[in-house]
Amino acid sequence: EIVMTQSPLSLSVTPGEPASISCWSSQSLLHTNGRNYLDWYLQKPGQSPQLLIFLASDRASGVPDRFSGGGSGTYFTLKISRVATEDIGVYYCMQALQTPRTFGQGTRLEIK
């Protein structure tokens, strides 16, 4: 089973400022097709999770371009270029390379 580790577990950001979340996997998520099978999800308060980023760097439909994903192998990042108030919630990384699918512990983003 691939273990996913996120950091930090919480962060407080002023609107308009950048934010970054890191995610490590215990095994490489690089497929033989050259893509990294790493997703980012956001769970806003009281809502279901929503897909933000798939294949490490592809934005899901409707996701603002202030969100960007990067990294390869076992280290990945989610960056928000300018945090907006509607970005509050818990962010999860998930490896989508193999089953069992595994999630990180989650990173709670709050607004200062």
Place this chain on the structure above:
Amino acid sequence: QITLRESGPTLVRPTQTLTLTCTFSGFSLTTGGVGVGWIRQPPGKALEWLALIYWSDDKRYSPALESRLTITKDTSRNQVVLTMTNMDPVDTATYYCAHIPTVTTSFDSWGQGALVTVSS
């Protein structure tokens, strides 16, 4: 537009079997590459993947729960059913079903979730 909705009991007694149904629209589980997964979230805790089923009837389970889980599909009704036996209070959680598209292995659409409480 893809929608999914979870349904089932809100309260289950310890040792009972939980049956949850995911009813979906906007896609077909007969389309190559498509799948449906189940994920749960205990109150205040992180997401935990449980199982998934593909159009081909390929089924995968969480190793930690495999002996207790069964996932099936009914393509004529656009439903996926998850059963979990021998329920325990630690299984109290919100249970989500989610769509897996053909082009990736991600969960790109989620249901609203069903809160299941296990208590005597």
